[in-house]
Each structure stands twice: as structure tokens, then as C-alpha cells.
Amino acid sequence: MKMIVRARLIVTMNGPPIKNGAVAIEGNRIDDSPPGSSPSRAARLRRAAPVGSVVDVGLFNEVKARNSGEVIDVGEQALLPGLINAHCHLDYTCLRGKIPPPKSFADWIRAINAEKAKLSKQDYLVSINEGFAEAKRFGTTTIGNLTAFPELVAKIYEPIRTWWFAELIDVREPNRAKDIVDLSVESLKSKEIWGLAPHALFTASANLYRQCEKIARRENIFLATHLAESREEMSMFREASGPLYEFMSGNGSPMDDCGAAILQQRDARPWIIAHLNELAESDFDLLERSRRKFHVVHSPRSHKYFAHSPFPFERLRALGCNVCLGTDSLASNEDLSLFAEMRAFQKNEPRTSPEEILSMVTVNPARALRREDALGKIRPGFCADLIAIPCARSTNALEETIAFDRPVDWTVLDGKIG
Numbered sequence: 001m002k003m004i005v006r007a008r009l010i011v012t013m014n015g016p017p018i019k020n021g022a023v024a025i026e027g028n029r030i031d032d033s034p035p036g037s038s039p040s041r042a043a044r045l046r047r048a049a050p051v052g053s054v055v056d057v058g059l060f061n062e063v064k065a066r067n068s069g070e071v072i073d074v075g076e077q078a079l080l081p082g083l084i085n086a087h088c089h090l091d092y093t094c095l096r097g098k099i100p101p102p103k104s105f106a107d108w109i110r111a112i113n114a115e116k117a118k119l120s121k122q123d124y125l126v127s128i129n130e131g132f133a134e135a136k137r138f139g140t141t142t143i144g145n146l147t148a149f150p151e152l153v154a155k156i157y158e159p160i161r162t163w164w165f166a167e168l169i170d171v172r173e174p175n176r177a178k179d180i181v182d183l184s185v186e187s188l189k190s191k192e193i194w195g196l197a198p199h200a201l202f203t204a205s206a207n208l209y210r211q212c213e214k215i216a217r218r219e220n221i222f223l224a225t226h227l228a229e230s231r232e233e234m235s236m237f238r239e240a241s242g243p244l245y246e247f248m249s250g251n252g253s254p255m256d257d258c259g260a261a262i263l264q265q266r267d268a269r270p271w272i273i274a275h276l277n278e279l280a281e282s283d284f285d286l287l288e289r290s291r292r293k294f295h296v297v298h299s300p301r302s303h304k305y306f307a308h309s310p311f312p313f314e315r316l317r318a319l320g321c322n323v324c325l326g327t328d329s330l331a332s333n334e335d336l337s338l339f340a341e342m343r344a345f346q347k348n349e350p351r352t353s354p355e356e357i358l359s360m361v362t363v364n365p366a367r368a369l370r371r372e373d374a375l376g377k378i379r380p381g382f383c384a385d386l387i388a389i390p391c392a393r394s395t396n397a398l399e400e401t402i403a404f405d406r407p408v409d410w411t412v413l414d415g416k417i418g
């Protein structure tokens, strides 16, 4: 049984938006042969509309008249591919509003550790489930989620497509790197898609990074980490000083990695890197020389909360980085809306086109998650993940899309409405 959905505008992310169009869905995929259409008419429509199933509204009316499939008119709305959040920690959904913007990153780490000490495993389960529901409410249909509790994953039903990353820290037990990695592999390997995320250079040992890379080669999984997030992190590695250095050296962390160039030796796998907020010229030189291009996730609102240095978007893009947007966690953000993330980005980068900004929550993260042929576009053969949002103006429709600031009330996920 096919379903055909008509809308005032189809934002395909595979060419210019189509006014007054319709999308055919067969099962869980976007289809290329609309229901009820004769082969010759379907062929003619495909020629007229190279995106295939995204066709003119005449076909929709024809299908409606023949009553030969489920037909839905979402009215004066724009259909978009479901959004993709490339970096998030749903563990901390329950920490929304608990930590005011800190004076330093080290202060924030102290504050989040104090909050975490009050939470039980059950609290984390509730927090993760609430986070999933909120992400979906804001139009996210795919999420890259880091969890510090991979052992809880088996107890969670994910309502959206989920790339689980085990977030790993061995700062207080560097000799256990292999055990820590093996335990999380055990918890996650039954999942279809998963990865490992050594937390950051100041909390994960060089050995832990190496163990993760070894597993990634063996299992063909994803790798993610936090890098160059704060000024303190940079001064720790470059000058062996600053609040983060003080904090870490007071916590039993071996400091012998200090002074290492932060991007060295992380070249072998396509890492998904959160942040890159605070880079030195030598880091840009390294990026330029690096053969492999990184996927970079920027979280504009969390970035503002911490008052980091301006995100070097244009330089990273020019160096071939695939820049995506993510919400990070609610311990440094107010909600899980990628629309709000796009608006915050646009405020900082007003010269970037709305289409490019939308790419950062659709096409670009699909590439980072190695699903560029299945997610992030409305295109025949792609997963039927769609959202509809109001679209009142016919001009500047993409601008209007980014301005949307309410929950999304119509979603198709894997071909199912809900």
C-alpha cells in the first residue's frame, strides 16, 4: 500500500524546493512510482520532476479521485527531511536549567559532577527516555547519542533512529582502558549501529583512544570525541596551565600528554569531532595537511553558554571539514530543538545561506553517519523520514523554515505517521 503526501512546499535538500508538490511512500521508503499513475504518466512526471516521486499536485488529485492509496494533504505546510542531531547526551536531559553559565569550563565540570552524584541509574533511564521524546517533538528523526551508561541501552526503546556511542573515560583508572572498552562493546554490539567515544584528551588516555581505534577497525564502527572545546583545554595542552590543568592535576590525571599537538595521530579513522572551538594556527596547519577530512559537530547554543571563542566556521569549511549541528546536552543548553540551533548559528553567521544551514541538520550529518544515500533528503529510495511545518509565505520559504520555533506536530518516521 502506498501513501502519498501533498504539501504546499517540498524541501527536498536535493535541489530547489518544489511548490505544491507530493511525495509517494511505499513501506518505509520514498517511492519513485506514485500510486494510481499509469506507467506513461509516471514516466512523464519523472521526466518533468527529476526528483522522481516528488511530483506536481495534479497527480495527487488524480490519486485522490481514483482512491488508489492513502492520500494525505498536510495543507499549507512545508515537508522536510527529518532532522539529524549529530551530537547529543540524552543522559543529562534531567539537568536542564540546573547549572548556570559557569565562569570557567573547570567550574562547569565540578558542577555537573556534583549533579551527577545525585542521580541513580533509574534517573538516567528516565532522563534518556524524556530526551528521546523531546528530540522527536522538535522534528529530529535521527540522533547521534553519547551515553556514559552503555549498560542501560538494552532497557531503552528508541523512538527515533539512534546511533549509540559509548562515552568512555579512564582518567582515574588508566590501566583499565582495555576492560572499559571491552565492557561497552559487550553492551552495544547487539545494536545495529553503534560507536565508541573516548570523552576528550583530558579525560581519556592515549591508550583508551588506541583501544577504540582498534575496535573500530575490527568492527567497522563509528568513533567520536570532544576536541578543543574550551580555552582551558587548550592552555592545558599548550602551556600546562589554567583552571582545567589545575582541576585535572588535582584529580590524579596523568599530565604527560600536555603539550602534544591535539590533532596528531587522529588521522586513521573518520572521527566525528564535537567542538573545535579553540584552535591555534598550528592546528589549522595540521588540518590543512591532514589527508582525511573530519566531521565536525558545532553546538551554537552550548557554545554561547560557555562563551567560547567564535567558532571558526568558514576556515573549517574551507579546509574541507563536514560541519554539522548538534544540541549537545541539556546541562549546557535549554532544549533539544535543532531549529533553535539553526537560528543561533544564523545569528553568528548571517552570510551563510538558509539552505546551507539546513544542510547541517540533514545532508551533512547523514554523511557523518555514513548514510548519505539513505537519510537527509527527500529522494526516491531514501528512508521515509519526513516532517511538516507551517509555511505561510511563498518567498523565503527556507528562511521561514529556520524561523520555526514550535514543536513539530506531523512526522513520518520509517514510513509511519506519528
Ligand SMILES: [Zn+2]
Residues within 6 Å of the ligand: 087, 088, 089, 226, 274, 328, 329
Ligand atoms: Zn558533548
